[in-house]
Amino acid sequence: MPFAEIDHRRFHYQDTGGPGPAVVLSHGNLMDGSMWDAQVAALRGEFRCISWDERLHGRTEDDGAPHDYWASARDLLGLLDHLGIERAALVGHSQGGFLSLRAALLAPERVRALVLVDSSAAAWPPQALAQMGQIAEGFRSGGPRAVAPALLDLLLGPGDLHTGLHAAWQARWERQPRERLATAVNVLMAVAELAGRLSEITAPALVIHGAADQPVPAALGVMLSELLPGAEPLVLIPDAGHTPPLTHPEPVNAALAGFLRARVTADAAG
Template sequence: MPFAEINGQRVHYEDSGGEGLALVFSHGILMDHEMFAAQQELAGEYRVIIWDARGHGLTESDGKPFSYWDAARDCLGLLDHLGVDQAALVGVAQGGFTAMRAALLAPDRIVALALVSTLTGDESPRAQTFYGQLFGRWIAEGPIDELTTVFAALTINEPEQSARWVAKWRERDPELVAEPATCLLERDDISERLRQIRCPAVVLYGTADPLFGAEDAEELSEALRYCVGVVPIEGGSHASPLTHPEQVNAALSYFLSEI
């Protein structure tokens, strides 16, 4: 099981290897590398790299506060560790926040962005309050049914996958949620900087996603100077690479072949 010492963290990753374009997948909050199991099918054409962000999965974090800029530097550090000069990044929700910042930090290294369920700027005040309460209770009370059922319905909304991820959440120390939640809720707004991103981009959204819809996707697309458009994933959830991988994989393949 491969790990890399990066920026004081012991980062877990998986790398298919190969000579194709490196395609790096970054997961959403409370998820991990396993949400991209079906994207391994792209390894015949691309070098597929998946990793666990700080506070998630098998990555061993130092427990200190961090930002998505730190996560972006972790992602770039992983490329350094693997000897990858240039890569395309695929980010889901918070993974998209990381990917956009990596593109701003290293414009010559990031050749394409695929952003899934990723907001342009801050959460709304209502969302801030909702997530603050949910994560606060999660840390204090643990992943009780009331909380895991709500979060799974909002992000996955597919019975078999939801049950599997709820089981995973119940096995993890709830205190590990604290720093990722703080990072999410206190992130800086980079919406005014998005036009500085120089690489081609595409925005994907699930049509059944209660958290991120067509208007959000169009807003992000318009903010990105070189975005080629918006791709709806029919029936897709917030975590559409997990629940609707065939559509997502096809959209990624088409986007990357076109650019």
């Protein structure tokens, strides 16, 4: 099981290896690197795919302290250093997009391209913050079983449509300490507005968004695609909620592979 020692933390990651251009896939809040398994399976061989567990998630070993997404962006850049990767395409879902945008601002010379899936550059409105506060408190006081049914409906869609996914992710949450889960949600709540700096990010970009996303409405994906100078037309996944890499992998894989071949493979060869 590979780990990278970065700033006194041990980050769990998976690396397919190979000579292809590097693609780093960063997961959303309360997920882990395994959420990208379908995408890695579709891309491996053609691309070197690296998925990882961010702070407070999965098998990564950290101090459990709160942080911000600038720190997570530095973690990602540290992972590139650990792996000896000079430049990579960054693919991020939700909070994985938050940290990928910040990595592109911190080290633009290291980012070949950006793919943002159901992500945003906006701060949360009061109603969303209140809801997330209740979720964090639910994890602390009652554990995953207290929040899983409603929260997994938000993240993955109705349980009657995605029974296996709901069960798998609830089981993952139940292996984590309650306080760790709650702190991860508190970190999410504190994300700051970044829209005013998107014009500084000139890397080729693709925005993919679930048309039925409730936590991060599709209008926020539209905003990203309009404000990022190098963005392709928005890819909207019909009927998909907040986590289409898990619930709608085929259209996500098609859009992702097409963009990477057009924008990253050619750049790496040239």
